[in-house]
Structure formats: C-alpha cells, structure tokens
Amino acid sequence: MKRRGNGACARAQFLFVRRTIAMLLRMIGRLKGIICDKTAEGITLDNNGVGFEISLPLSTLASLPPTGQEAELWIHTHVREDEIRLFGFSVPDERHLFRTLIGKVSGVGPKVALAVIGAMDSATLARAINEGDTRRLCTIPGIGKKTAERIVLELSGRVVATGSAASAPVMGVFSELDSALKNLGFKASEVERVIGEVRRAQPADASFEVLLREALSVLRAK
CATH class of the missing domain: 1.10.8 (Helicase, Ruva Protein; domain 3)
Structure with missing residues (x-):
C-alpha cells in the first residue's frame, strides 16, 4: 500500500482547514461592527478586532455611515474552490433576492447579482421582472439581452416587492x-x-x- 507524499498530505490538510473556515463563515448571518475602510466595492468591518472584507451593492454602500462609525449588515458567504467571499446587505430581503438570483438563474454569479440589487429598488426590480421588461433590466451593468431574458423566465411571478416604490421628489x-x-x-x-x-x-x-x-x-x- 502506497503512502501519500508530503504534497498530498499538505493538500488534504489545506482542504480540511478551508472547509472548516467556510463552514464557520456560513454560520455568520449578520455582522455588526465599526467601518474601518470603505471602497467603491465594499467595506472592511471591524468586529472584536477582526476585519471582515465585505462586498456590497451600491445602494447599501451609499446608505452606510462614514468610516469610523458602526454598521450592521446581513451576510451571505459565497464559497468557491479558489476563494471565499462575504457579501453584505442592509435588509434580509436583499440577501434573499441575491441568493435567488445566483441560485435560480443560469449565468448569473455574485458580481451580476450585486449589480442588479444595487441598480434599482426591490419594487422596481420586481415590476420589471414580473412584467417581462427586459429592456429595463438591460440598463443594469453586466446584464445583456440573453441574461435579462433568463432572469424573467426563471423569476417571473416569484419575486415580490417588499419595499415601498413611492418615489421621492x-x-x-x-x-x-x-x-x-x-x-x-x-x-x-x-x-x-x-x-x-x-x-x-x-x-x-x-x-x-x-x-x-x-x-x-x-x-x-x-
């Protein structure tokens, strides 16, 4: 019986540690902490001395207070073979929509789903999907005609607006x-x-x- 070499053992240990970290991160449903850095893509949130890098939709990013102040986000952990990423949302409904997009619509990954949620409020998005308004969906960066059609096909009738659609002056x-x-x-x-x-x-x-x-x-x- 052949023994596995050091390289194989190291690889197995790495995968074990990675799976353990991914499992622990998946247990994070919500994070509250101090914003210690902010970019155009997201923030670093300090929670008890640990800095969590979190990607955000534009709408959530814009609603946050300045660096140095406290913020609270609903978290989705996305695990791939080559990376583990955290995505944050201001309300649970946005997180649910994000998960629906990446889980139900072929060809829609986290980057596109984040752009969709950041581009329009939930009421406008639900109306565009349920009315089959692919032209409006195509105004979102990263969304082409075929992707817009897939979103409508997979989600029409399944997306309900939970927020207010009332437009401000x-x-x-x-x-x-x-x-x-x-x-x-x-x-x-x-x-x-x-x-x-x-x-x-x-x-x-x-x-x-x-x-x-x-x-x-x-x-x-x-």
Missing part, C-alpha cells in the same frame, strides 16, 4: 445623492459639480440607484 433624491457621495469620502466641491452633471444627463424620474451609478462613473473618470 426630485430635490429629495439629489439631496440623498449628495449625502451618499459625501459618505463615500468625496469632497463637497466634487459632489456639487458631479450632481450638476448628473442632473443634466439623467431624466427627471431617474431612480436614486441610477443617479448614484452615473455619479460614481463620472467621478471615477476624472
């Missing part, structure tokens, strides 16, 4: 945008300039998520 939306951009660390002068550009470029009824995405795109291009 235009000035209210831009006031919210101003606050969100400043929370992300942009200077007041930059925010004032980019909001002016976004107001001229976007229709009056554009959602907060669309405006935020456009504003970040303009800021990154500078």
Whole structure:
C-alpha cells in the first residue's frame, strides 16, 4: 500500500482547514461592527478586532455611515474552490433576492447579482421582472439581452416587492445623492459639480440607484 507524499498530505490538510473556515463563515448571518475602510466595492468591518472584507451593492454602500462609525449588515458567504467571499446587505430581503438570483438563474454569479440589487429598488426590480421588461433590466451593468431574458423566465411571478416604490421628489433624491457621495469620502466641491452633471444627463424620474451609478462613473473618470 502506497503512502501519500508530503504534497498530498499538505493538500488534504489545506482542504480540511478551508472547509472548516467556510463552514464557520456560513454560520455568520449578520455582522455588526465599526467601518474601518470603505471602497467603491465594499467595506472592511471591524468586529472584536477582526476585519471582515465585505462586498456590497451600491445602494447599501451609499446608505452606510462614514468610516469610523458602526454598521450592521446581513451576510451571505459565497464559497468557491479558489476563494471565499462575504457579501453584505442592509435588509434580509436583499440577501434573499441575491441568493435567488445566483441560485435560480443560469449565468448569473455574485458580481451580476450585486449589480442588479444595487441598480434599482426591490419594487422596481420586481415590476420589471414580473412584467417581462427586459429592456429595463438591460440598463443594469453586466446584464445583456440573453441574461435579462433568463432572469424573467426563471423569476417571473416569484419575486415580490417588499419595499415601498413611492418615489421621492426630485430635490429629495439629489439631496440623498449628495449625502451618499459625501459618505463615500468625496469632497463637497466634487459632489456639487458631479450632481450638476448628473442632473443634466439623467431624466427627471431617474431612480436614486441610477443617479448614484452615473455619479460614481463620472467621478471615477476624472
């Protein structure tokens, strides 16, 4: 009987440790801690001295307080052979929708699902899916016609809006945008300039998520 070499043993030990870590992380349903770093993709949340890197949809990222303050997120742990990632959401319903997208729709992974949730509120998204509005879904970065059609096919009639779809007055939306951009660390002068550009470029009824995405795109291009 042949013995496994040191390389095989090390590989087996690595896989065991990795599976154990993945199992422990999957037990995390919610995290509360201090925001110690913030980027355009997510945050690092300090919980009892441990920094958790968490990817977030734009809408959740924009709603968080500044670095140094406390935040609370609902967590999904995504495990692949080559990585383990944490995804955070402001409410459990967003996490449920994220899991539905990556679990039910072929070709939709975490990156695309995050873009979908960050691009529009739950009521608008549910309406687009249930009405088969693939054109609206195609406005989301990373969503092409075929993917939009698959989302409608797999989820039509299964997605129910839980949030309010009531639209705020235009000035209210831009006031919210101003606050969100400043929370992300942009200077007041930059925010004032980019909001002016976004107001001229976007229709009056554009959602907060669309405006935020456009504003970040303009800021990154500078």
